[in-house]
Amino acid sequence: MHAIEAQGLRKTYPGGVEAVKGIDFEVSEGEVFGLLGPNGAGKSTTVGMLTTTIVPTAGTARLVGHDVARSPLLARSVSSVVFQEAVVDRGLTGRTNLELHTRLWGVPPERAKRRTTELIEALGLSELIDRLVATYSGGERRRLEIARALCSEPQVLFLDEPTVGLDPRIRHELLDVIAGLRARDDLTILVTTHYLDEAQRLCDRVAIIHEGSVVALDSPQALLARLGREILEFRVDGSPHLALATLRDRGIAAEDAFAIGARITVPLHRHAATEALAAIESERLRVSEIATRVPNLDDVYLQLTGGEVREAA
């Protein structure tokens, strides 16, 4: 039995919008699993179905063996979720928010008190905890939400875009906090994100989601290894597809090279960059902005889907 199992999960909203088109994955206990994709890919809808706040159109899902449709109360009792939007009660203090959560999740009072004290300390909330949440900053609110989700000692924790909207410094602090959760052997984490560094830093395995379907699923390292250790990127003046075909004929570009607009990305694999540049020159391709770099998950996504994970600036 896995901590999270999803089989053929599908969600079609009224009006025929197919947000999730049949997703399958399993997550082992203690694993940190990422759902990576741009806004609108179906990540939050998938989390919604797993946390019973969205009714699946088809398919099944289980949390620690509890079917989310047949035993929703049991499924909810073993899990906790930090939603993308802040959902703490701003009219209450941080401490009251934590206490309410532990009571709703049935944590015995003595244990709840110990647990909330530990988490307040661990997440740096001591000075804030008795203030109204309305006075918290975005990052403080997010830390409170994580504390709240953890104080019921869930076996499965869902983090839906946990750092979205936060400034870079607070994002990195929060990633440190989340990374620290990995040390807990019995906590399974499913995190959705469109930030590549989050996925690479936090996740044991990542499912890349595009338009409601999983297009790749593996460890970040394995996904990146598909593109080799180095990629060559440049802009071409003229037909990018012709340029790509030319490089393929010369044996420089393989099937995984791709063009997005005028930008061409070539995983070099066993070729050296100099070799590729020599081929470009000899074919008299008019190019600019030539660079080599280490591939990232965005390149994996682009290669699979032709789109970008990151939002356009």
Place this chain on the structure above:
Amino acid sequence: MSAIAEPVPVTLRAPRRTRTTSALATLARRRAALTASNPRQILVPLIGPALLALVVAPALTIATGGLHSHIDYEAFVGVGAVGLVVPLSCIFAGLSVIVDRHNGAQRELLAAPVPRSYLVLGNLAVALVLSALQVIVLIGLSALRGGVFHITAHGVAWFAGAALLFTVFMYGVAETLASRIRSQEEYVGAVPAVAILPFFLAGALFPITAMPGWLTTIAKFLPLTHALALMRYAFVDPSGKGLHDIWGMSNVTIEAWLSLAVVALFAVALTTISIRMFSRSAVS
């Protein structure tokens, strides 16, 4: 594509079950704390009805001579004002549901391991307490202003039963509307139809028999009419004239039980409907 991870035996911990009383108490506590942080929700529903009891009823008594019967008109209107304070209070409470939905708090509650009906019932508990306090203040103000009330233990039981069941009904209406209507502006727009119109038709300011026959007939189908008649039977008119205007029987006790049953039926029906509507609309 390694879609399947190596299955690792999951450390099964017995899932915790939240006790019913604990879950309801927690949800009610949350709602009470949020309400207390917004005093307007407690005071605003009282303003109109208090004016009715303190100003309008005495003025009308002077202007018209009252009901020209054994029934004290100021007490009559004091009870009638309950028919306004409870709907307004419940409508405000329903507004909180929409606020919860818009600010995301409802999602956290939906992810909690408690039946969805508890989210409605927890809010109802607070609406009941708040309405009870407001009704007590209103009757108190009316009495201080000179309204003549006949308070007995038997009367308190009838009054409490009628007021409680009517509040349950009205909260069911408010919660149902809050599930159907997505915006606060639209929701507030429903107040005249839900709270004001029945107030004028149900005998709050005058006996229902003072209206044209067809309106009197309509009034008999309103739960507020029965609730007000019961409350007046309890505190204002032990002869139960209001009940007799509805049922036309010779036994006032039977008439009282019948009216209580009507209000109870509406209360159960709207609570059931509101729970179903909430459960369906809260989860997409």
